[in-house]
Amino acid sequence: MNTDSTTPGATVEAYHRHSKHQPDRHAPGPGHLDWANQPDPFRTHAGAPLIQLPLVADRLTTAFDGLYTPPGEVPVASPHLASVAALLELSLGLSAWKVHGDSRWALRCNPSSGNLHPTEGYVVLPDLPTEGDLPRLEAGVYHYLSRDHRLEQRRTIASADRAAWNALFPPGTLLMGLTSIPWREAWKYGDRAFRYVQLDTGHAASAIRHAAATLGWRARLLTAPATRDVARLLGMLTAGVRFGDDGNTPEAEEAELLLLVEPSTTPWRPLGAAVEALADLAARGPWLGVPNRLSRRHGHAWPHIETMTEATVQPRLEEMPPWSPNLATPLPASANPSPAAALIRQRRSAQRFDPAATLAASALWRLLDATLPRAGAAPWDALPWAPRLFPVFMLHRVTGVEAGLYILLRDPRRMDELKAALGEALEWSPVTGAPEHLPFYRLRCASLEETAYWISCQQEIASDGVLTLGMLGGFPEGLTSEPWLYRQLYWEAGMVGQTLYLEAEAAGMRGTGIGCFLDDLFHQVIGLRSNRFQSLYHFTLGRPIVDSRLRTEAPYGG
Numbered sequence: 001m002n003t004d005s006t007t008p009g010a011t012v013e014a015y016h017r018h019s020k021h022q023p024d025r026h027a028p029g030p031g032h033l034d035w036a037n038q039p040d041p042f043r044t045h046a047g048a049p050l051i052q053l054p055l056v057a058d059r060l061t062t063a064f065d066g067l068y069t070p071p072g073e074v075p076v077a078s079p080h081l082a083s084v085a086a087l088l089e090l091s092l093g094l095s096a097w098k099v100h101g102d103s104r105w106a107l108r109c110n111p112s113s114g115n116l117h118p119t120e121g122y123v124v125l126p127d128l129p130t131e132g133d134l135p136r137l138e139a140g141v142y143h144y145l146s147r148d149h150r151l152e153q154r155r156t157i158a159s160a161d162r163a164a165w166n167a168l169f170p171p172g173t174l175l176m177g178l179t180s181i182p183w184r185e186a187w188k189y190g191d192r193a194f195r196y197v198q199l200d201t202g203h204a205a206s207a208i209r210h211a212a213a214t215l216g217w218r219a220r221l222l223t224a225p226a227t228r229d230v231a232r233l234l235g236m237l238t239a240g241v242r243f244g245d246d247g248n249t250p251e252a253e254e255a256e257l258l259l260l261v262e263p264s265t266t267p268w269r270p271l272g273a274a275v276e277a278l279a280d281l282a283a284r285g286p287w288l289g290v291p292n293r294l295s296r297r298h299g300h301a302w303p304h305i306e307t308m309t310e311a312t313v314q315p316r317l318e319e320m321p322p323w324s325p326n327l328a329t330p331l332p333a334s335a336n337p338s339p340a341a342a343l344i345r346q347r348r349s350a351q352r353f354d355p356a357a358t359l360a361a362s363a364l365w366r367l368l369d370a371t372l373p374r375a376g377a378a379p380w381d382a383l384p385w386a387p388r389l390f391p392v393f394m395l396h397r398v399t400g401v402e403a404g405l406y407i408l409l410r411d412p413r414r415m416d417e418l419k420a421a422l423g424e425a426l427e428w429s430p431v432t433g434a435p436e437h438l439p440f441y442r443l444r445c446a447s448l449e450e451t452a453y454w455i456s457c458q459q460e461i462a463s464d465g466v467l468t469l470g471m472l473g474g475f476p477e478g479l480t481s482e483p484w485l486y487r488q489l490y491w492e493a494g495m496v497g498q499t500l501y502l503e504a505e506a507a508g509m510r511g512t513g514i515g516c517f518l519d520d521l522f523h524q525v526i527g528l529r530s531n532r533f534q535s536l537y538h539f540t541l542g543r544p545i546v547d548s549r550l551r552t553e554a555p556y557g558g
């Protein structure tokens, strides 16, 4: 990577090129796995007061289709200890432990590249009242320790500041913050890890939005706050080491984003100034508890990740008002009658797929449809911008739909731009049998199983799945002047991935995110000839073959 890139935008473009996997050279990584120094997947804060959360998600009856219904259709829960517990359990909570021989590892509702989980979650609350026999939750900043389904109280608010703090929250709202510890991903993936960290952030944000829907809430990304204010509000370490090796200092956490969690019926209003005021109050400290060091030693430094973290921070901005898509057609109902909570908690990645399986065309239409923005539908109303990601599908075995290359124009206004970027040899023909409102086009007929296998770092799940896709992200010219858009593109890609994971479960299939792919080989297959679009994330879906050697245990001691 050319490290003398003079502007943040040039740094981003140089990093993106540098972190591509090529057929003869993967992006620079550590070369081997240093198991003795595998990072602890759980951040803890020794000495912070602990609040045990109840396990309540099983009691939520919202149907899976309730994730997509217009505001107000799911009864709005009032915020208190139990509803906050449900929000966390269904977004960042554990979903199972897996056991094989002497190894035991946790799975969570949110997936993560390599199951390394760089994302940490925080809740920022006003005083919340008691509910039944559950205690009140005191105003402050809390870290969610998913391992124990507990909150660690990192910040209390002094009584003199309490009224001012509480008044900054509109009625019925709270904030959720996401941070990342890049070391966890870089330990295994080296320079490409910055991408994975951002994808995981997007998955987690989407998981929060989906969980909020089960409570009649919504969650929306706050686009005004500066990354620095998010860091101040969440109490991020100022002295943490990113990849240092003094053996003592905890690894740094980087601020990513803030979501406003609010009743689904609340009208939009900007909140940037309130976040700055909250950050001012929180930054007065003191912060409770001492973060743990995750690895004894760090075998490598990853300076490009540090550079990228700095190049993509966001300054204070005007808050973007919501973008209202003009898509009146209702989403076709899911055939799966399970409650949303059950499908969210059974979400898993597959290790193997049945190569003989097929997908019904109706299930494909539903899957595509769920990635289209609709007012009030999770997770897309969490983002205030028109879609910037365009999935290009390699359909292998969908009944009644010819195998080949297809594109879903999540924002049909970008058609001419995409046509110009993708070469003239493509068909762009409407797909027979597809619902009229779906902007889904066939690019060419072909059997692409082998191609998908090679593109996906020789992973058989990509050829044995019924389909595999790459998500083309529009790399705006503005990346030069607004380099934080790079993070946002990856967040949106993670949200598409999370939606597909849940839709796969609802269709009786299984999804798997694919972070390991040969970028330019995919670009070549689809005829891409402009660097204004790049594939950011891949995904595959099929009928899983379950590994019976693994034992499954309950997430919380059940």
Ligand SMILES: Cc1cc2nc3c(=O)[nH]c(=O)nc-3n(C[C@H](O)[C@H](O)[C@H](O)COP(=O)(O)O)c2cc1C
Pocket: 107, 108, 110, 111, 112, 113, 114, 115, 196, 199, 200, 203, 347, 348, 349, 350, 459, 461, 512, 513, 514, 515, 516
């Ligand atoms: C960003 C991202 C990239 C991933 N890349 C791959 C991949 O290339 N190959 C693969 O088999 N699984 C991949 N996965 C799946 C993870 O390995 C999986 O999420 C993790 O092991 C946790 O398991 P779970 O999804 O069942 O909870 C990816 C997941 C994410 C979120």
